[in-house]
Amino acid sequence: MRTSDMKNSDFTAKPRNTIAPIDRLIWHYENPDAEAMAAAAGNVPVVGVTSNTAPWELIRAAGAFPCVINSGNPNYPDIGTFMEEGVFEERIRAIFGAAISGDLQHLSLLLIPRTSEQEYKLYLYLREVARQDPTRRIPPLYLYDMLHTRSPESYSYGLERTLCLKERLEELTGKRIDDAALLYAVRESNSARKAIRKLLSLRNPVPRVTGTEALTLIGASFFISRDEYAHLAGQAVEMIEGRAPVAGKRVMIAGSPLNHRGLHHALEKHGAVVVAEDDWWGSRSAGMDIADGSDDLLKAIFEKYYLDAPSPRVFPFEIADAWFQEESTHGIDGVVFYLPPEDCVVGWDYPRRRRFLDERRIPHLLMREDAGSISEECHEQIERFVNNICIR
Amino acid sequence: MAEKQLHCTLAAGEHQKAWFAQLRKDVFEKQRPYAIIQADMPFELFHVMEVPVVSNQYWAAIISAKRLSGYYLDALNSMGFHEGLCRYCSLAAASTLANDPEHAPWGGLPKPALLSARLTCDCLQRVFAIWAEAFGSECLFIDNPGAADLPPRWWEFSRYHWRELFEEHRLKFTVTQFQNLIEALERVTGRQFQIDRLRDLMERVNRQEEYFEEALQMICSAPRTPVRMHEQVANVMAAQWKRGSDWAVEHARTFRDEIRNRVRQGVAACPGERLRLMWVGAGIWHDTDFYTAFEEEFGAVFVWSMYLAFGPDGYIRYGLDDPLLALASRTVSMNEQLHNPPWANEWIVHQAKLHRIDAALVLTPMGTRPAATGNRFIERALEQAGIPVLPVVADMVDARDWDPDAMRLKVSEFLRHRVLPHLNSARRHS
Numbered sequence: 001m002r003t004s005d006m007k008n009s010d011f012t013a014k015p016r017n018t019i020a021p022i023d024r025l026i027w028h029y030e031n032p033d034a035e036a037m038a039a040a041a042g043n044v045p046v047v048g049v050t051s052n053t054a055p056w057e058l059i060r061a062a063g064a065f066p067c068v069i070n071s072g073n074p075n076y077p078d079i080g081t082f083m084e085e086g087v088f089e090e091r092i093r094a095i096f097g098a099a100i101s102g103d104l105q106h107l108s109l110l111l112i113p114r115t116s117e118q119e120y121k122l123y124l125y126l127r128e129v130a131r132q133d134p135t136r137r138i139p140p141l142y143l144y145d146m147l148h149t150r151s152p153e154s155y156s157y158g159l160e161r162t163l164c165l166k167e168r169l170e171e172l173t174g175k176r177i178d179d180a181a182l183l184y185a186v187r188e189s190n191s192a193r194k195a196i197r198k199l200l201s202l203r204n205p206v207p208r209v210t211g212t213e214a215l216t217l218i219g220a221s222f223f224i225s226r227d228e229y230a231h232l233a234g235q236a237v238e239m240i241e242g243r244a245p246v247a248g249k250r251v252m253i254a255g256s257p258l259n260h261r262g263l264h265h266a267l268e269k270h271g272a273v274v275v276a277e278d279d280w281w282g283s284r285s286a287g288m289d290i291a292d293g294s295d296d297l298l299k300a301i302f303e304k305y306y307l308d309a310p311s312p313r314v315f316p317f318e319i320a321d322a323w324f325q326e327e328s329t330h331g332i333d334g335v336v337f338y339l340p341p342e343d344c345v346v347g348w349d350y351p352r353r354r355r356f357l358d359e360r361r362i363p364h365l366l367m368r369e370d371a372g373s374i375s376e377e378c379h380e381q382i383e384r385f386v387n388n389i390c391i392r
Numbered sequence: 393m394a395e396k397q398l399h400c401t402l403a404a405g406e407h408q409k410a411w412f413a414q415l416r417k418d419v420f421e422k423q424r425p426y427a428i429i430q431a432d433m434p435f436e437l438f439h440v441m442e443v444p445v446v447s448n449q450y451w452a453a454i455i456s457a458k459r460l461s462g463y464y465l466d467a468l469n470s471m472g473f474h475e476g477l478c479r480y481c482s483l484a485a486a487s488t489l490a491n492d493p494e495h496a497p498w499g500g501l502p503k504p505a506l507l508s509a510r511l512t513c514d515c516l517q518r519v520f521a522i523w524a525e526a527f528g529s530e531c532l533f534i535d536n537p538g539a540a541d542l543p544p545r546w547w548e549f550s551r552y553h554w555r556e557l558f559e560e561h562r563l564k565f566t567v568t569q570f571q572n573l574i575e576a577l578e579r580v581t582g583r584q585f586q587i588d589r590l591r592d593l594m595e596r597v598n599r600q601e602e603y604f605e606e607a608l609q610m611i612c613s614a615p616r617t618p619v620r621m622h623e624q625v626a627n628v629m630a631a632q633w634k635r636g637s638d639w640a641v642e643h644a645r646t647f648r649d650e651i652r653n654r655v656r657q658g659v660a661a662c663p664g665e666r667l668r669l670m671w672v673g674a675g676i677w678h679d680t681d682f683y684t685a686f687e688e689e690f691g692a693v694f695v696w697s698m699y700l701a702f703g704p705d706g707y708i709r710y711g712l713d714d715p716l717l718a719l720a721s722r723t724v725s726m727n728e729q730l731h732n733p734p735w736a737n738e739w740i741v742h743q744a745k746l747h748r749i750d751a752a753l754v755l756t757p758m759g760t761r762p763a764a765t766g767n768r769f770i771e772r773a774l775e776q777a778g779i780p781v782l783p784v785v786a787d788m789v790d791a792r793d794w795d796p797d798a799m800r801l802k803v804s805e806f807l808r809h810r811v812l813p814h815l816n817s818a819r820r821h822s
Contacts, residue, residue: 082768087761117514120538121732121765127542128733128769145538149511153568154535160561312514315533317521344476344761348518351472368474 014038021235022213025220032070032223037106039065045108045173050095050122051115052280053309054144055162055301056226057189057290061181062169064108068222070259072098082125089342090372091259092118099126102137109172111165113144115311116345120145142168146306148313155306162302182297186290192226195233196286202237203283204275205331207246211253211274212264215282219259222285248273249389252328254353255338255346255367257281263338263371270383275331278324284310312345317352324353328362334389335364336382338371363389394622394680397661400646401623404630407639412498415444425505425580428484428523432510432726433534434570434719436597439636440589441577446501447633448509449674451484456677456789458497464490465790478515479790480674480760485523503527505580508573510534512727513762532576534569537562539728546725546735547705547742554709554721566720591715593636598708600635603644604628605704607651611695612746616660617668618651621694622683623661625675628700635707666691667811670744670779672698672770673755674763678791685800690807696747698730705739706730732766737773744779751780751811753803759787780814782806 014034015024028035040046045064049056052068059066074090076097083093098104112123123143130138145161147154166177175181196218202208209217217236221229251272253263257279264274276283287308294300314320328335335357339347350366357364365385369378396402418424427438431449438445455461461479464486469475471489473482484501493500507524509516511533524531541559543549549557574585611617611624627647631640654660664687671694676682686692706729709718729735744752752774756764771781782803786794 080768081772084756084761084764084767086758087764114538117512117762123538123540124542124728124732124734124766125769128737131734143538143540145540147535147537149517149533149535151535151572153565153572157537157561157565313511313517315511315517315521339474339476341476342761343474344478345514345518347474347477348515348522350474352522354472 020239021232022217022239025217025232025236028220028224029216032068033106035224036065036067040106046106047109047111047169047172048104048107048139049111049113050119051113052285053115053146053148053305053311054111054113055165055305057182057185057301058162058166058169058177058298059111060185060188060226061177063173063175063181064169065225069095069098069104069110070222072096072103076101082129086342088118088121089256090340090370092122096122096125099138100129100136104139105137107139109142110139111142111144114146114148114313116313148306148311149315150319158306159299159302162298166298179297182301183292186292186297186301188226188230190289190292191230192221192233193286193289195230195237196221198237199233199240200283200286202240204250207248207250207273207275208243209240210246210264210268211251211277211282212261212268214274215258215261215264215277218282218285246273249333249386249391250275250331251386251389252332252335253277253279253338254324254328254335255350256340256343258338258371260372262374263336263367266371266374266379266382267336267386270379270386272334272386272389276327278310278327280310283327284323320349321353321356325356328357329360332362333392334385335362336385337364337366339366339368340370341368394620394684396623396626398619398623398627398647398650400643400650401626403646404627404643407643408630409498412446415446416499416502418444419502426502427506427508428501428504429507430481430509430516430520432512432723433508434573434723435633435635436590436593436719437570437573437577439634440593441574441581441583441585443505443577443581445633446504448481448484450629450633451487451501452480452789453675453677454497455483455487456791457680459678459791460487460495460497461678461789462792463495465792476761478513478519478760478762480757480763480788481515482519483789485519485526488523488526504529506530506532506576508532508534510723511536515762530576530580532573534566534573536727537565537724539725542728542734544734544738545742546729547739550705550721551708552710554718558721558724562724563717563720566724567716570716570720587715590719591712594709594712594715594718596641597636598710600631600641600644601703601707603641603648604700605708607648608700608704610651610655611700612748614655614660616662616665617693617695618654618659618661620661620684621671621697622675622680624700625697628703632699632703662687662691662693664688664691665693667693667750667807667815668696668748669694670696670740670747670749670752671755672740672752672767673757674788676755676786676794677789679794679796682796682799686803686807689804690812692751692807696743696749701743702730731763733769736766737769740770741773741777744774744777749779750815751782751807753782753784755788756783756785757787758785759790759793778818780806780810782810
């Protein structure tokens, strides 16, 4: 979420239960820190995570409140003292800014998974700022070093790192993570996944919700308890099911992850309906359930994040491209590749994925502008692209 | 082309050229396998298995020095790879994708049996996989575990206490990755890996780096540097690419001897040396004359780059009862040691003090952005140590955005308006 999307996180302003579930989910999406701050105020340890490959269930089973960090100002003046201009993604800069400015002091732990190399650097940078200036109110840091290459060695290493994380969380909360707690957490998160999958089923092949709204409703799951989310999202699904289909060319977004609604909004303003995004913030946020019947729940949790969570480090290409290839050939009229100016990773995938679409005559558009501030020229380009798409 | 003062610099250049010509002959005529690998790979395993290697960065530097980077990067962009993608690590791949051997330096890279890289950034598996596909060659990756525990003053522990310096789980994991690589090399060569040969090689690498350390100490202690930075780099890297080989150890000794003779005879690289400069980052391979451009007017001589200094501190490992584990410790944290906080900033300030540095230029390569991380920490640490810093935004291999005159003017102004007044003030106070 961009700064412009966000409101001040005042957890006391949380909407009452009588307010419609869709509005409540929207409120949580727009106030990403609110529930975390409320938990911290109630003396529940809060563990912030910086992206999607951190095991939510372990944090929950330890008795802490897990939440994704999606706040902060990427233009916070002190960021430039430490971070090189134009080198880090805006979202990473924003998290860094929030951490060094004291905005994350309600966290008992900031858990940084190795989803991307930039997050590893974020860990090293924050660790060093904390060392050089102990007066800054940076929360304790933890690097969850799960590797994403598909090899037996990376698997064993990741499982071992997950065991270490379990110990660290037990130490943090003083609560032993037993099988009962793990099972409870797995079932809770599975219920949220089920609700998200239902929401996704209302996007394609017959869209009954816009992409902008869907991203918001899904995104709320990162900031509130998953019990509450499953409940609210379930109610939202019932309401959306009764809606008339949304007219428009069905577009998928691929490329760099989008933690805000700018591009969805722009595309839908010009007659498209975004029905999928190859991205952990949207269509790929839930994935499959964790097997709650597993006799080794910790391993099952690890495998969920190792095998079923998108990351730019997933390799080889056959695995990294599988979701894109499957989804782009099912009910998609066109694809928008989003490679923002700071991209230096996903651009390597673009020619290969473009070729895949060309071979199937699926139209596509490359967008290199920052989706947070789309120019008039780019709007015109989007409009032309959407107009020229033939519904398949 | 920058002046070469040392005999061994010419010898290093000639050796590299002859070696590559022989490699092409061996590969084309005798089908001998060779490999293309990233610069931070364990070259030692390839040497032990007698598989010649070409470093990705070395080849990129050659292309750049031949002023061909623009041609190849334009070709890469025309294939749909956008201009913001990393240039240093992809330039050599671009020279293959362009498929134009007529243009390529020294006839171009022949098809390797293997390409391999450590995954120290999210681009590398992509670049190497695309490259391997273009060649139709096997590609093998070494995943890179992250460091959570980075104790201060790593260089004081790296030689004897490397087991404690690097986290045990990282070393063990890296060894498993090396074992995969060894299996691949056994498959490629039909030879069996011998651990004793690795131990012998590691001992020779130690000897080589000890020679480099002696050279470095003379550069630190001589009244004026006996050897310019760009000649250090040429000699050191020619040997590091083949580290532990008879030629490399002998070349390191020759380099040390030639420097020692120059020091004994009171020969300075720049007799008018008044300012000692540090270059932080990879070299500007397309304009090496840049490094001598400030001698005449300012007596400003580049005396330090990471290339010589990292040899002794980064490579020497004593206690080789488990040479594979020792090699893992040499390899596993190169990125943290050279580029990222806290290790890079701490080490570079230490080096600056050892070398009596007056000012530093720090490269921020916006064309190779992952290589730019850690720079603000390095710049701040140097400034806090009283060393003025000029950040240089440029690319190490891509000359397209490099304006030689403007850059020389910028450095001159920095020396004139920032460094000289700073030094004069410091001298007055002392």
